[in-house]
Amino acid sequence: MTGTAPPFVKKPDGTCYLVICRDGPGAATLRARHLDGHLEHVERHWTRYITAGPFREPGGDALIGSLFLVMGTALEEVKSLMQADPYITCGMYASVEYKEFTNSIGQFIGGKIWESREAIRHRAAGGPPDDVSKGLS
Template sequence: MMNSNPPIVPRVDSPTFLVLAYDIADGIQATALRDQHMEGHLTHMEAHWTRYVCAGPMRTDDGKRFIGSMFLLRAEDRADVDSLMRGDPYFRCGLYARVEVVPTVVAIGTAIGGRIWASVDQLKTGGARG
């Protein structure tokens, strides 16, 4: 069983963005594009790995097919996100039909090693808000 009292950790010091990239509807074509550009996609992510809090493919409910990608990125602003994503072969090849970019605050989880708030009152007064 996991510890129910996560440690308090510093807030991620740079703005963070959730990027949800949904594959084109043609599953056969999407699979072909993924396979063709996977090496370049992985090389791009490895070259910029410190910008990713986490990332990975999204799957169908049954887990049998990829339907897109999820990226949780550290970036200065939306333009910085767009610039980083434009360098990714998956974005350049037309794999994604729709992309959502949402500013986020990474507040709790194993990726940051705990939680960013000491108390609920701190959250109410904006102490841990991004």
């Protein structure tokens, strides 16, 4: 599939939030202890996640954190979902960051969300989200 042009797809409804969780001291023990509760939580809410999983240093074996792409209507809603995860409630993470994220291109969304480069040029320059009038679904 490499080398083929990505198809245009409708921009996903809702807002996507990137949640970056970095492990704190003793995380390996806490991760093992709370694995079942964490998996029950993410399985129960799996439709809210674009993707999620642990991360490590390149070439490393040890897990050092987790990344979640979560769909929601508001940041407070996403924080509420995340704060019910046993990995967060047990204090495993030293830090949890929330960022708005735009799903723009890739396999997870099945293509790209812009019809032309001009449709998104204003966003690349830091302009307002004039998506509808610029041909961006």
